[in-house]
Amino acid sequence: MRKQLTIGLFGFGCVGTGLYEVLNQTSLLQARIKHIVVKDATKKRQIDASYFAYDAEVILGDSEVNVVVELINDSDAAYVIVKRALESGKHVVSANKKLIALHLEELIALAKANNVSFLYEAAVGGSIPIIRNLEEYYNNDSLSSINGIVNGTTNYILTKTGEGQSFDDALKTAQELGFAELDPTSDVDGFDAKYKLVLLLKHAFGYTAKTEQVWNYGIRQLKTWDATYAREKGYKIKLLAFGTRVDDQVVGFVAPHLIPANHFAYNVENEFNAVVVEALFSDRQLFLGKGAGSYPTASAVLSDISALQFDYAYEYRKTNAQENLTLTTDFRLRVYVSGTTKEQLERVKFEEIQEIYHGSTHHFHIGWANFSDLQQLDWNNESDLFLAVLPEGLQLASTVYAEEGQLEAHAN
Ligand SMILES: NC(=O)c1ccc[n+]([C@@H]2O[C@H](COP(=O)([O-])OP(=O)(O)OC[C@H]3O[C@@H](n4cnc5c(N)ncnc54)[C@H](OP(=O)(O)O)[C@@H]3O)[C@@H](O)[C@H]2O)c1
Known part of the structure; x- marks a missing residue:
């Protein structure tokens, strides 16, 4: 069964704005953005100011938000956000390859322990569904x-x-x-x-x-x-x-x-x-x-959000089967x-x-x-x-x- 997704979006740059626009053009998804947290309070935004906040807690502390979409350009800050989101029992979608590559095992374990999904299709190859x-x-x-x-x-x-x-x-x-x-x-x-x-x-x-x-x-x-x-x-x-x-x-x-x-x-x-x-x-x-690019990358983020409607999570079945591999x-x-x-x-x-x-x-x-x-x-x-x-x-x-x-x- 599809579930209603309430999104807390971090970042409203190239990919974040793209996501906002593609979500608005997609009628099949039962998903809405509730808050957008960004960094610079002085920047002019192209959409209603009521969306925006500058404190991560606005999203992380809102129990109605069940999906955190992390699209910021700072992998250290993203690490703190993603960790807290998973620990709070929220699904996470991210495009941040550096953050994910550096902390992969820890984030996978956190998602598993909190019974939520951690998806990152947009982190590799932009629009390519790899x-x-x-x-x-x-x-x-x-x-x-x-x-x-x-x-x-x-x-x-x-x-x-x-x-x-x-x-x-x-x-x-x-x-x-x-x-x-x-x-x-x-x-x-x-x-x-x-x-x-x-x-x-x-x-x-x-x-x-x-x-x-x-x-x-x-x-x-x-x-x-x-x-x-x-x-x-x-x-x-x-x-x-x-x-x-x-x-x-x-x-x-x-x-x-x-x-x-x-x-x-x-x-x-x-x-x-x-x-x-x-x-x-x-x-x-x-x-x-x-x-x-804005739309191509957002399309991969959108696909992850869509998958969450059906409780999709990576299973990492190959990892479990292949514990003796070595990088030579x-x-x-x-x-x-x-x-x-x-x-x-x-x-x-x-x-x-x-x-x-x-x-x-x-x-x-x-x-x-x-x-x-x-x-x-x-x-x-x-x-x-x-x-x-x-x-x-x-x-x-x-x-x-x-x-x-x-x-x-x-x-x-
Ligand atoms: N651009 C692409 O084509 C592309 C492709 C694949 C993956 N990605 C990945 O997608 C992510 C976003 O990239 P982007 O190109 O959209 O970046 P961007 O255009 O530089 O936008 C970054 C956004 O992050 C916000 N931000 C920075 N630090 C923050 C913090 N501590 N808390 C809250 N918001 C913060 C900025 O806020 P302000 O608006 O207030 O400055 C801005 O809205 C990155 O991980 C990138 O590697 C990008």
């Missing part, structure tokens, strides 16, 4: 990989650098258009994509990664010669959140990839997001859509690494170098490097180096050993 699909649709088909473009800002910048703009110019344009923050660190250094990957790993494989375990390397160091190299080889550079699973080992990291024309993400441009799921029986499937670092990557000087480039340890280029402006190596060797450098702060993973560029040590074992057995 979390609930991973939870429900792929519940019986064993997933082998999930990867995608989950940050629209960097995808926009990479689209422009692919067309010949410098990174700095492309970032500036993205900032002018409102796609990038004034401090773009979270996007361009891959943190935002990492938080989303943590949620994808949870719902795809049942693995709870700690954010500090997952390597995130972004695109800040990309130079024009890297974009030129990609273009000349028929590749595009895309920032991928990469997750794969082999037996009980999970690989998860965020890094730029050089992708060929037949790659699913090749034509995913500008602020669009895409997630590709590979599963044993259903093979490969692509989810494509707007990864951000025992693999190697085939990478392109460029450096502004030969000396800088030689600081990167390769297991096998397959191609060397020395030019007047820059230098590069292509080859296989152990992931643990690459981890010796703080890549987001290496201004003279750039790295991108090449196609088919991952080998798990266990797979290599197994293949060597098979070869030896064959030779004997």
Whole structure:
């Protein structure tokens, strides 16, 4: 049976206003916003002032409010709000990937203990319905990989650098258009994509990664010669959140990839997001859509609110079944690494170098490097180096050993 939802909304910015508008245009939902709590009392609002309050308790202390929708841009404040809401027995819908990735297990446990739902479809891929699909649709088909473009800002910048703009110019344009923050660190250094990957790993494989375990390397160091190299080889550079699973080992990291024309993400441009799921029986499937923006993101929030009418909650069935998974670092990557000087480039340890280029402006190596060797450098702060993973560029040590074992057995 549908139940009446009385919403306390935190935040009335890009997504909050979008939610207000889409809710007003949706007749099927038995949901109404009772209060909206925001921060700045001096800001002019476009709707009736009686909605607004500036004290979280107006929502959290109102027993009629049974749903808290958290859409603020401060993950520390959001943590306090979401925790209190769950403890007060209110369902919570949030779009805050950083908050959720940092406190996932605690918030799941709190929701369970208080017999309420905690839903966050909008936190990954904006309008793309990926979390609930991973939870429900792929519940019986064993997933082998999930990867995608989950940050629209960097995808926009990479689209422009692919067309010949410098990174700095492309970032500036993205900032002018409102796609990038004034401090773009979270996007361009891959943190935002990492938080989303943590949620994808949870719902795809049942693995709870700690954010500090997952390597995130972004695109800040990309130079024009890297974009030129990609273009000349028929590749595009895309920032991928990469997750794969082999037996009980999970690989998860965020890094730029050089992708060929037949790659699913090749034509995913500008602020669009895409997630590709590979599963044993259903093979490969692509989810494509707007990864951000007022209405697209609000549509995912709306879908969560709608699900609450029927008491929907994530069950995390994969987590329960797969308690022995580990996040492995025992693999190697085939990478392109460029450096502004030969000396800088030689600081990167390769297991096998397959191609060397020395030019007047820059230098590069292509080859296989152990992931643990690459981890010796703080890549987001290496201004003279750039790295991108090449196609088919991952080998798990266990797979290599197994293949060597098979070869030896064959030779004997
Ligand atoms: N924008 C997108 O396309 C998008 C896509 C996916 C997910 N998200 C996520 O959705 C959330 C909201 O993003 P947004 O783009 O809508 O942010 P935004 O436009 O910057 O708006 C933020 C809102 O939060 C309010 N706020 C900040 N701190 C607060 C506090 N302590 N208590 C109450 N209200 C507070 C602000 O109040 P004032 O109005 O008074 O300043 C403002 O209304 C974030 O977690 C973001 O990561 C956004």
